[in-house]
Amino acid sequence: EYTYKIGMDGIIKDRSFGKVEAQPEEQAQPSEAPKQEQKETETPQETTPSNVVDKQIAIDNALANAGLAQSDVSDLSCKLNSAKTEYTVVFQFGDTKNHITLDAHSGEVISSIIE
Known part of the structure; x- marks a missing residue:
């Protein structure tokens, strides 16, 4: 169950969600290894220009906006346009x-768009 409070500017101001304890742990463990491998293979290929924030900061900010930790999600990708x-x-998630x-x-x- 998800509850969001969205401001007039379209940014999520507050959020809450309920988790079922057994399912997220079972789903998070198998997805951790591929997620780490993906991050490691993408990072060396891309260089971040000095005038933009680091890729990991972008990931951290996106996950914080959703109220999640990196261990809560799978199929994580981050691309600079x-x-x-x-x-x-x-x-x-x-x-x-x-x-x-x-x-x-x-x-x-x-x-922030949720499908």
Whole structure:
């Protein structure tokens, strides 16, 4: 169950969710290894320009906006657009796919879409 309070600016101001203890632990453990491998293979291929926030900061800010930790999610990816102005963080949490866009210079969340 999810409850969100969204401000007029479209940013999530408050959120809460209930977890079933057994399922997230079982789902999180198998997905941890692929998630770490994906992060390790993507990081060396990409270099972050000096005028944008670090990729891990973008991931941390996106997850904080959703009220989650990296261990709570699977299929995590983070990409900087070609103009180097926005990061798009995509991850799976339970049955929902989350797309969070962040300003690449400040690290602030611009939008959050849940499918």
